[in-house]
Structure formats: C-alpha cells, structure tokens
Amino acid sequence: MVSTASPPARTALRPTAPAAGDERLTGRLGEPEDHRLYRRMRFIRRFEETLLALFEEGVLNGTTHACIGQEADAVAVMEHLGDVDHxxxxxxxHGHYLARTGDALGLLAEIMGKEAGVCRGKGGSQHICAPGFKSNGVQGGIVPAAAGIAMAGQLDGSGMVSVVFIGDGTLGEGAVYETMNMASLWRLPLLVVCEDNRWAQSTPVEANLAGGMAARFEAFDVPVREIDSTDVLELSEAARAELDAVRAGGGPRVLLIHTYRLCHHSKSDDERPAEEIAAHWLVEPLVVHGRRLADADRRAIDDEVELALAEVVATARNLP
Structure with missing residues (x-):
C-alpha cells in the first residue's frame, strides 16, 4: 500500500557509521538531526548540480546520471547502516555514494579521470569500487553481486546487511528475479531499495511495466514496504524498520519508494511534460524538510555547503 500517514514523530536516529569527510557536508558533531539531514541532502543536490555545470563547461567527458530530487532516499537508508554493511x-x-562515504573529492576526481579518484579515474561516473560500496551501470547486474555478499555475511556470521539500490527500469531484467528466488529460499540478509522515479529514461512506467511492482517481489515471498514520499523523516523511519527486520533474520525485504527525478535521465535527454516536472519541484526533499528549519539556519547550511564544495572543485581541478 502507498503510505498516506503523517510523518512519524522525530526520534533520535543516529547513523552507526557516520559519513566521513568535511563536516560542513556530512554534519557537525552534536548538530540537531533536522539540520544534519538537510545538510546531507543539500550536499548531494549541490554536488550533482555542480557536476552538470562542469559538463557544460567542458571539464568532464562522457555522461552522468544525476539523482536530483531523490536525495532523501539515499540519506534515509544510510542513516541506519553500520561499518560492516555493504x-x-x-x-x-552519486547520491548513494556521497551519503555513505561523504567523499566528495574522491568521487569528483574519479569522474574527472584523475589519479586521486576513488578508482584512480578508471571507473568514472557509474562504476565505483570502494570499501563497503560498489556500483555498476549494467541494469540488474549488480543485484546478484549484492546477494552474494549477503550470503557471505550470513555464512561468516558477521551480522552484516547487503543493500542494493535499483530503479523501476531494472524490473525488466531477469537477473533480478533469479536473484530474488534464491535470496528468498536462503533467507539472505538483503534489502532491495527500488527507487521508482516514474520514468524509465523518457518512457512513463505505465507504458513499459505490466502488473504491480510490489507483486513481482511478493511472488517470491519477499515482503514489500511501499511508500510514496519525499520526506526524509518518513523515509528514514521506513528504512530503519526494514533494516531491523532483515537484521533479525527475516530474510530479504524490499523498500519500494515512489519518488521523482527532477533532472533529465542523463545530461540532456528529457521528454517529460514541463508542467509535471514543475509540480514535483514544489514537493521535492529539500523543500519538504527545509520547512522544518529556521530561514537563517537553512541559509547558513547552504552557505557552508557551497563553500566546502567550491574548495573540493578547486582542489580537483588542480589534481594530476
């Protein structure tokens, strides 16, 4: 069912593995939760916008896929992961990596093809290999790998959880269902976070997906929590509950988030109705959560994030 409930009461949620890096981007020690969550989402938003500007400037080559509008998903899930989790x-x-690691310089240098990049400039925008984090541009291809790590954690008794982010377009890939079959049979500690941004590139989801999204996982006896929200607090509570259930030995679970991508699929390919995009800008994560902060506090965080990212860009430009 799509969530229609009011946002949950705010509790003292704290990440067990705080993101590293500049505290102006990841959050200051003792900072109020509302401020920290806003700061982390603002960090991702401005990183992605800066990246697109660098492409326009001609500093970067190839392509990139920004997550503007989906920042709350990444931050909400990472709030509840520990060092052992994958x-x-x-x-x-990008949003998933930055929320997990706080490593703005390593990611930007990687996309620039620099030696100091997280993969020495060889992975680029899509293919990241770092401790506790892996990404790959092959649709569905990363899901079996996530299940394999979940199985390894189950066998060695580490108590880890493997989390894999997919999109609605990935639900057309057979590897997803082969993996869910085995993950369910073996009760693997796997959480699938499906970010339904309502469009597969420039095709609306109703034009390329038959049946229900949740039903596809439920066919393998995998529980699904479905939520339609851009509120980081509501999403954080949902992620916490699902991760707790996986850690308790309940087997794989799915967090199905109906979200929205405010930017184009890649750098310039966008055929969606302009009025639809404009409507979603009114309820995007920073607007929804930003209302909880005083104007002066919000502006102060914005300024700190801007300064920190400007320093990251200047450093990255000068790297060999």
Missing amino acids: VFSNHRC
Whole structure:
C-alpha cells in the first residue's frame, strides 16, 4: 500500500557509521538531526548540480546520471547502516555514494579521470569500487553481486546487511528475479531499495511495466514496504524498520519508494511534460524538510555547503 500517514514523530536516529569527510557536508558533531539531514541532502543536490555545470563547461567527458530530487532516499537508508554493511548501486549512484562515504573529492576526481579518484579515474561516473560500496551501470547486474555478499555475511556470521539500490527500469531484467528466488529460499540478509522515479529514461512506467511492482517481489515471498514520499523523516523511519527486520533474520525485504527525478535521465535527454516536472519541484526533499528549519539556519547550511564544495572543485581541478 502507498503510505498516506503523517510523518512519524522525530526520534533520535543516529547513523552507526557516520559519513566521513568535511563536516560542513556530512554534519557537525552534536548538530540537531533536522539540520544534519538537510545538510546531507543539500550536499548531494549541490554536488550533482555542480557536476552538470562542469559538463557544460567542458571539464568532464562522457555522461552522468544525476539523482536530483531523490536525495532523501539515499540519506534515509544510510542513516541506519553500520561499518560492516555493504551497499550496491547502479548508474545513478552519486547520491548513494556521497551519503555513505561523504567523499566528495574522491568521487569528483574519479569522474574527472584523475589519479586521486576513488578508482584512480578508471571507473568514472557509474562504476565505483570502494570499501563497503560498489556500483555498476549494467541494469540488474549488480543485484546478484549484492546477494552474494549477503550470503557471505550470513555464512561468516558477521551480522552484516547487503543493500542494493535499483530503479523501476531494472524490473525488466531477469537477473533480478533469479536473484530474488534464491535470496528468498536462503533467507539472505538483503534489502532491495527500488527507487521508482516514474520514468524509465523518457518512457512513463505505465507504458513499459505490466502488473504491480510490489507483486513481482511478493511472488517470491519477499515482503514489500511501499511508500510514496519525499520526506526524509518518513523515509528514514521506513528504512530503519526494514533494516531491523532483515537484521533479525527475516530474510530479504524490499523498500519500494515512489519518488521523482527532477533532472533529465542523463545530461540532456528529457521528454517529460514541463508542467509535471514543475509540480514535483514544489514537493521535492529539500523543500519538504527545509520547512522544518529556521530561514537563517537553512541559509547558513547552504552557505557552508557551497563553500566546502567550491574548495573540493578547486582542489580537483588542480589534481594530476
């Protein structure tokens, strides 16, 4: 069912593995939760916008897939992961990586093809290999790998959870269902986070997906929590509950988030109705959560994020 409930009461949620990096981007020690969550989403938003600007400037080559509008999903899930847990992502991976690691310089240098990049400049925008984090641009291809790591964790008794982010377009890939079959049979500690941004590139989901999304997982006896929200607090509570259930030995679970991608699929390919996009800008994550902050506090965080990212860009430009 799609969630229609009011946002949950705010509790003292704290990540067990705080993102590393500049605290102006990831959050200051003792900072109020509302401020920290806003800061982390603002960090991802401005990183992606900066990246697109660098492409326009001609500094970057190839392509990239920004997650503008989906920042709350990444932050909400990473709030509840520990050092032992593993995250897998896809071609739209920047928000997931930044929320997990806080490593703005390593990611930007990687996309620039620099030696100091997280993969020495060889992975680019889509293919990241870092401790506790892997991403790959092959649709569905990362899901079996996520299940394999979940199985390894189950066998060695580490108590880890494997989390894999997929999109609605990936639901057309057979590898997903082969994996869900085995994950369910073996009760693997796997959480699938399906970000339904309502469009597969420039095709509306109703034009390329038959049946229900949740039903596809439920066919393998995998529980699904379905939520339609851009509120980071509501999403955080849902992610916490699902991860707790996986850690308790309940087997694989799915967090199905109906979200929206405010930017184009890649750098310039967007055939969606302009009025539809405009309507979603009114309820995007930073607007929804930003209302909980005083104007002065929000502006102060914005300024700090802007300064920190400007320093990251200047450093990255000068790297060999």
